[in-house]
Amino acid sequence: MIRKNLIPAWPLILAMVLFFTGPLVLLFGISLRGPDGSWGFGNFATFLSDGFSRKVLFDTLWLGLRVTALVSLVCLPLVMLYWHAGRRMRGLILIGTLLPMLTSNVVRTFAWVVLLGRNGPIGQSLAGLGLVERPISMLYTEPGLIIALVQIEMPFLLLPVFAVINRADRATLDAAETIGAGPWRAWFTTILPQILPAVLAGWVLVFAGATTSYVTQSVIGGARLIFLPQYVYRQVGVLFQWPMAATISILLLASTGLVMLALALLSRNERLQAHG
Amino acid sequence: MAEKRTLEPGFGAWSYRIFVWGGGLLMLAYLVLPICVALLMSFNSGATLAFPPKGLSLRWYAALLDPVKSAPLHLAALNSLKVALATVVVVTLITAPAALALARGPRRLTSTVEPVLLAPLVLPALVYSLSALLALSLLGLGTSFWTILIGHSMVFAPLMFRTVLGLAQRQSVSLEEASATLGASRLRTFVRVSLPGILPGVFAGAFLVFMQSLDNVDVTLFLGNPGQTMLPMRLFAMLEESLDGRVAAVSGLLILAAALLLITLQRFGGRDAR
Numbered sequence: 001m002i003r004k005n006l007i008p009a010w011p012l013i014l015a016m017v018l019f020f021t022g023p024l025v026l027l028f029g030i031s032l033r034g035p036d037g038s039w040g041f042g043n044f045a046t047f048l049s050d051g052f053s054r055k056v057l058f059d060t061l062w063l064g065l066r067v068t069a070l071v072s073l074v075c076l077p078l079v080m081l082y083w084h085a086g087r088r089m090r091g092l093i094l095i096g097t098l099l100p101m102l103t104s105n106v107v108r109t110f111a112w113v114v115l116l117g118r119n120g121p122i123g124q125s126l127a128g129l130g131l132v133e134r135p136i137s138m139l140y141t142e143p144g145l146i147i148a149l150v151q152i153e154m155p156f157l158l159l160p161v162f163a164v165i166n167r168a169d170r171a172t173l174d175a176a177e178t179i180g181a182g183p184w185r186a187w188f189t190t191i192l193p194q195i196l197p198a199v200l201a202g203w204v205l206v207f208a209g210a211t212t213s214y215v216t217q218s219v220i221g222g223a224r225l226i227f228l229p230q231y232v233y234r235q236v237g238v239l240f241q242w243p244m245a246a247t248i249s250i251l252l253l254a255s256t257g258l259v260m261l262a263l264a265l266l267s268r269n270e271r272l273q274a275h276g
Numbered sequence: 277m278a279e280k281r282t283l284e285p286g287f288g289a290w291s292y293r294i295f296v297w298g299g300g301l302l303m304l305a306y307l308v309l310p311i312c313v314a315l316l317m318s319f320n321s322g323a324t325l326a327f328p329p330k331g332l333s334l335r336w337y338a339a340l341l342d343p344v345k346s347a348p349l350h351l352a353a354l355n356s357l358k359v360a361l362a363t364v365v366v367v368t369l370i371t372a373p374a375a376l377a378l379a380r381g382p383r384r385l386t387s388t389v390e391p392v393l394l395a396p397l398v399l400p401a402l403v404y405s406l407s408a409l410l411a412l413s414l415l416g417l418g419t420s421f422w423t424i425l426i427g428h429s430m431v432f433a434p435l436m437f438r439t440v441l442g443l444a445q446r447q448s449v450s451l452e453e454a455s456a457t458l459g460a461s462r463l464r465t466f467v468r469v470s471l472p473g474i475l476p477g478v479f480a481g482a483f484l485v486f487m488q489s490l491d492n493v494d495v496t497l498f499l500g501n502p503g504q505t506m507l508p509m510r511l512f513a514m515l516e517e518s519l520d521g522r523v524a525a526v527s528g529l530l531i532l533a534a535a536l537l538l539i540t541l542q543r544f545g546g547r548d549a550r
Contacts, residue, residue, distance in 0.1 A: 006381050008373030009389075012433065015370060016393060020404065020430045026414065027407035074303050081300025095538060096308045102534040103311055104491040106511045107527040111310035113515060114317055119326040154307050182288035204398075212400035215493045219512060229402050233497075242410060249403045256400070 031246035043247035053231075053248075060211050060228040061255055063146070067210035068203050070150045075157050083165055083191060094162065101155035109219050112148040113139060116220065140222030148220045153209050157202030161195050168194040204260045211256055228252045311531060318521075318528030325521060336521035337528070346522065349510055356507035359421065359496075360489040363428040364482045370429075371436045372478050376470060379444035380452075390441070397434045404431060405498035412499075420501050427499040428489045435488065436481025443477035444470075483537050491530075 034042040047053045082093050100108065114120055118137040127135045138144035168191055176186040214229040221227070228248060235245035313327065318336060320329030340346055374393075378386045396404065408427055412419065447470070455465040496506050514520045 006377050006385075008377040009381070010374075011370045012374035012393065012437075013389065016430065016433075019408070019426050020396060023407035023411040024399075024404065026411050027403070030410060074306065077295055077299030078303040078307075080296045081304070084296055093304060096304050098538055098541075099531075099534060100307055100311055102487065102537055103314075104487070104508075104527070104530040104534075105493060106491065106508055106515075106523070107314050107530050108310065109512070110317075110515060110523050110527050111314040114313060114325055114327055115310060117327075119324075121327050124327075151306060151310055154303075183292040184288055187292075208398060208400065212402055214402050214497075215512070219515065229400075232402065232406060236406065236409070236498075242413075245406060246410065249406055252400065253403055260398075 027246050028250060030243055031250045033243050035243070043243050044251070047244070047247055047251065056226055056228060056231050057251065057255070059226075060252070061259075063149075063227060064207045064211035064256075064259070067146060067149045067153060068207045070146065071153050071157050071206050072199070072203070074150060075154060075161070078158065079161050079165065079195070080187065082162060083168075083187075097155045097158045097162070100151070101159075105215055108148075108152050109216060112144075112151075112216075112220055116144045116148065139220065140224060142221070142225060145217065145221040145225060149210050149213065149216060152213070152216060153206045156205040156209055157199070160198040160202045160205075164198040165191070165195050200263045200266060204263050207259050208256050212252065314524065314527045315531050318524035320521065320524065323521075325524060336525040340522050340525045348505065349507075349514075349522065349526075352505045352507045352510035355504050356490050359424050359428060359506070360486050362421075362425050363432060363489045364486050366425065366429045367433050367436050367485050368478060368482060371433045371481070372440050372474065375437050375440035375477075376444045376474060379441055379447075380449065393437055394434045396431045401431055401492070401494035402498075405495040408495075409498045418501075419499050421504075423499045424496060424501070424506075427495040428492065431492075431495055432485045432488050435484045436478065439477040439481040439484070440474050441477075443474045447473040480541055483540065487533065487537065 031043055032039050032041065034040060047057075078093065082090055085093065115122055116138040117123065118135050118139075120137075123132075123135040123137055126132050138147070172190040172194075173186050176190050177183070181189065211227070212229055214233065217225070217227050218230055228251070232245050232248045232252070235241045235248060317325055317327070317329060319332045319334065321331035321333035321335060322329060340349070343350070378389060405427060408423070409419070412423060417423075451473075452465055452469050455469045456462075460468070491508055493508050493512070496508065500506055500509075511523055511526060514523050
């Protein structure tokens with residue numbers, strides 16, 4: 001027998017504790033330090049009592065919720081197509097999902113700068129349809145940012161769902177159709193419940209991605225749309241307000257964490273568990 | 277797999293088909309077309325990045341290679357390549373042995389440690405890098421090549437941990453036991469039996485780590501040496517200043533790299549699926 005040797009695992013675990021967990025504990029610590037040197041939740045109170053800060057927090061969560069909802073809507077037909085598709089089509093959809101995820105941030109952002117810009121196809125076709133007088137730029141606007149974020153976050157919902165839909169029980173769908181359910185009802189009552197746990201996992205990733213994507217938010221959203229990541233960066237890079245930056249980061253973590261927790265509790269729900 | 281389902285004709289069936297095929301293909305286009313647009317723009321021959329391109333040429337790829345005009349870009353690329361390569365080495369050295377050991381260790385321990393080691397994948401990189409910068413400033417240290425290296429290694433280690441752990445857990449322990457029973461030394465067993473089993477995972481992980489490190493903004497922004505521009509920062513600066521065609525050319529190269537990665541992963545994935 002080979003003796004179980006765990007020594008090779010120690011360097012990674014130690015490095016994680018020292019270089020990953022350590023700084024995060026420090027961050028939490030400094031967020032509790034007030035401007036006058038006292039300790040407590042003063043920074044949190046200051047942040048939440050400021051109207052502008054509250055608006056930024058609210059805008060960020062609202063952006064995340066809208067992107068998550070839209071991603072779900074947009075992914076639904078694609079997931080159903082994947083379910084009905086043959087082997088070759090499934091491969092094609094899978095490549096189409098992985099390619100945008102594996103290409104660089106720079107590429108995705110660049111593509112959307114071109115697509116949303118004044119001379120881009122979206123602005124031109126809106127003008128061509130007579131909806132607007134001349135080609136408009138959707139860069140630096142909230143709808144433009146959401147359109148880009150939805151495309152960027154789609155793979156994070158699709159991949160977990162594709163991973164479980166292969167194992168979904170086809171017999172239940174056949175049974176539903178045999179006893180007279182239409183195609184809509186059959187799919188939504190038999191297949192959808194089986195993939196719901198994966199959908200919840202995907203939502204967590206999409207929400208976290210949309211609320212914390214500093215690059216997309218600042219390059220596509222522009223300087224006028226401010227969300228928590230830019231707000232944090234400004235506190236450190238411009239104002240050198242470490243405790244406040246730490247406080248905002250903790251709030252960002254806490255708010256995304258709360259959404260994740262809510263989703264995790266939801267997935268423990270018995271009705272979902274019965275199929276999962 | 278591709279069995280045709282006979283649907284009763286009726287409004288429900290038709291609307292369902294239109295939704296699934298029409299909607300599904302439309303959304304697939306939404307997902308993929310931006311990448312195609314970026315690729316198309318890289319071959320555009322015009323001076324501006326207007327869509328659609330007026331003509332096709334390789335002029336922006338040539339401009340990318342121009343040693344004088346693109347010197348800052350080359351320097352940034354070199355800096356990023358150095359960090360990415362060093363990150364791959366560090367991550368491989370600490371992660372692959374850990375994943376292998378944990379896969380063979382007590383199941384309880386592995387399931388406790390695994391989520392902790394995967395945490396950097398879920399935690400916003402921005403928050404982590406801010407906290408790392410805070411720790412550095414409390415210690416009175418500045419940012420340098422080494423701080424980016426540690427930051428990237430911590431944030432991207434889970435990528436390789438996952439690919440290696442997956443393969444190591446599927447590999448049968450009895451092979452290693454057989455090797456030991458037949459009198460092979462521990463080192464020999466590792467090199468001849470364990471290592472070949474996890475190698476595809478190491479390669480896939482290394483490629484992922486390399487690409488992510490090359491592309492990363494969040495960690496690099498905070499932990500980077502202000503005197504040394506990294507590739508993504510340089511590209512974003514070019515993107516914001518003027519729509520430079522060279523950004524398109526770099527995008528073209530990065531898309532090619534992603535496609536290559538995809539083909540490699542599918543090869544490996546396809547092999548152990550069978």
